Amino acid sequence: xxxxxxxxxxxxxxxxxxxxxxxxxxxxxxxxxxxxxxxxxxxxxxxxxxxxxxxxxxxxxxxxx
Amino acid sequence: xxxxxxxxxxxxxxxxxxxxxxxxxxxxxxxxxxxxxxxxxxxxxxxxxxxxxxxxxxxxxxxxxxxxxxxxxxxxxxxxxxxxxxxxxxxxxxxxxxxxxxxxxxxxxxxxxxxxxxxxxxxxxxxxxxxxxxxxxxxxxxxxxxxxxxxxxxxxxxxxxxxxxxxxxxxxxxxxxxxxxxxxxxxxxxxxxxxxxxxxxxxxxxxxxxxxxxxxxxxxxxxxxxxxxxxxxxxxxxxxxxxxxxxxxxxxxxxxxxxxxxxxxxxxxxxxxxxxxxxxxxxxxxxxxxxxxxxxxxxxxxxxxxxxxxxxxxxxxxxxxx
Numbered sequence: 212x213x214x215x216x217x218x219x220x221x222x223x224x225x226x227x228x229x230x231x232x233x234x235x236x237x238x239x240x241x242x243x244x245x246x247x248x249x250x251x252x253x254x255x256x257x258x259x260x261x262x263x264x265x266x267x268x269x270x271x272x273x274x275x276x
Numbered sequence: 277x278x279x280x281x282x283x284x285x286x287x288x289x290x291x292x293x294x295x296x297x298x299x300x301x302x303x304x305x306x307x308x309x310x311x312x313x314x315x316x317x318x319x320x321x322x323x324x325x326x327x328x329x330x331x332x333x334x335x336x337x338x339x340x341x342x343x344x345x346x347x348x349x350x351x352x353x354x355x356x357x358x359x360x361x362x363x364x365x366x367x368x369x370x371x372x373x374x375x376x377x378x379x380x381x382x383x384x385x386x387x388x389x390x391x392x393x394x395x396x397x398x399x400x401x402x403x404x405x406x407x408x409x410x411x412x413x414x415x416x417x418x419x420x421x422x423x424x425x426x427x428x429x430x431x432x433x434x435x436x437x438x439x440x441x442x443x444x445x446x447x448x449x450x451x452x453x454x455x456x457x458x459x460x461x462x463x464x465x466x467x468x469x470x471x472x473x474x475x476x477x478x479x480x481x482x483x484x485x486x487x488x489x490x491x492x493x494x495x496x497x498x499x500x501x502x503x504x505x506x507x508x509x510x511x512x513x514x515x516x517x518x519x520x521x522x523x524x525x526x527x528x529x530x531x532x533x534x535x536x537x538x539x540x541x542x543x544x545x546x547x548x549x550x551x552x553x554x555x556x557x558x559x560x561x562x563x564x565x566x567x568x569x570x571x572x573x574x575x576x577x578x579x580x581x582x583x584x585x586x587x588x589x590x591x592x593x594x595x596x597x598x
Contacts, residue, residue, distance in 0.1 A: 217500050217501070218500070218501060218502050220501075241516075241519055241520070241523060242296075242523065243296075243483075243485060243519040243522050243523055244485065244515075244516075244519050245485075246293075246485060246488055246489055246492065248492065252292065253292040253293055253304075253489060253492050253493060254281070254292060255281060255282050255291045255292065255293055255294040255301055256294045257281055257282050257294070258281050258282075259281070269488060269492075269500060270500070270502075271339070271484045271485045271487070271488035272441070272484060272502075272512065272515055272516075272519075273338055273339070273340065273442075273484060273502065273503075273506075274411075274502055274503055274506025274507065274509055274511055274512045
């Protein structure tokens with residue numbers, strides 16, 4: 212599957228099916244500070260991602276105070 | 277193939293988000309309902325906004341400020357927006373585009389102020405001229421211009437998009453230093469007083485993950501990229517620390533901050549009274565200050581006297597330091 216990562220913007224290819232939580236763990240990205248969008252729709256941590264999905268992992272942390 | 281996923285706690289329909297702090301999943305409609313309820317609860321509990329208030333929302337083009345503006349309109353309040361162009365290179369140009377597009381698509385009024393055009397400086401230059409971190413010059417400039425725009429425009433309430441993560445991170449920093457003065461002022465509502473508008477934070481019961489989700493579900497385009505000048509600041513480090521705790525113990529951020537408001541803030545009430553009573557008036561702009569010139573006028577004077585500094589130059593210096 213194609214996975215879009217942000218800050219900095221980049222794309223990686225991941226082989227095989229896996230859950231959202233597994234993908235985040237594999238990429239060492241904390242669940243609390245990221246959302247996952249599959250084919251344009253938000254999905255929860257236990258959603259299964261397929262090889263033909265387009266996935267965006269969006270960070271949610273802002274640094275301003 | 278559609279996998280059988282988790283169900284919404286309310287309607288048992290397909291969930292779009294898991295919220296470990298509520299030990300629940302929600303579908304899009306019931307997630308939005310939860311957000312509306314949390315904002316309405318904050319507004320009521322802390323007496324933030326009344327129906328007859330004239331409301332100004334400080335808007336950056338990021339998720340939190342656009343979400344709070346959207347939520348207030350959705351809840352039936354009338355609110356204008358205020359965007360401040362900070363002159364942080366392409367980041368500021370793009371953030372302004374998001375703020376303008378949001379307002380235009382909804383027929384909302386957006387007031388714009390440009391630091392460079394209206395005050396003769398920008399944040400990278402101010403950071404270099406004052407020899408302080410960019411977030412310091414930025415905060416000083418924004419706070420002053422928020423107050424000024426609200427008072428000049430006759431607004432009775434100034435709204436900011438500070439969320440639960442923002443407030444918990446500031447509380448964490450203040451607690452690490454046991455800074456009683458700052459702790460006593462860390463409230464979701466600051467009442468109006470001479471030279472200051474009433475300031476409120478309706479998102480204090482919602483996390484930034486929830487606010488990003490609100491924007492995605494509502495179809496709000498916002499600037500996802502992080503401010504290039506914020507990278508490596510303490511605020512981000514505190515947030516990462518709190519999120520590591522949250523991951524192990526969901527609900528920790530909410531109990532840390534909201535229980536502070538319930539249990540600790542009342543004990544600290546009045547501790548900052550001496551500082552506010554001693555405020556005088558800035559000899560240049562008339563804003564409240566503890567010295568002859570307010571912090572904004574001191575920053576602006578130094579920055580205007582300095583040759584403009586491109587954001588890339590400040591960033592490269594910051595990277596070398598780290």
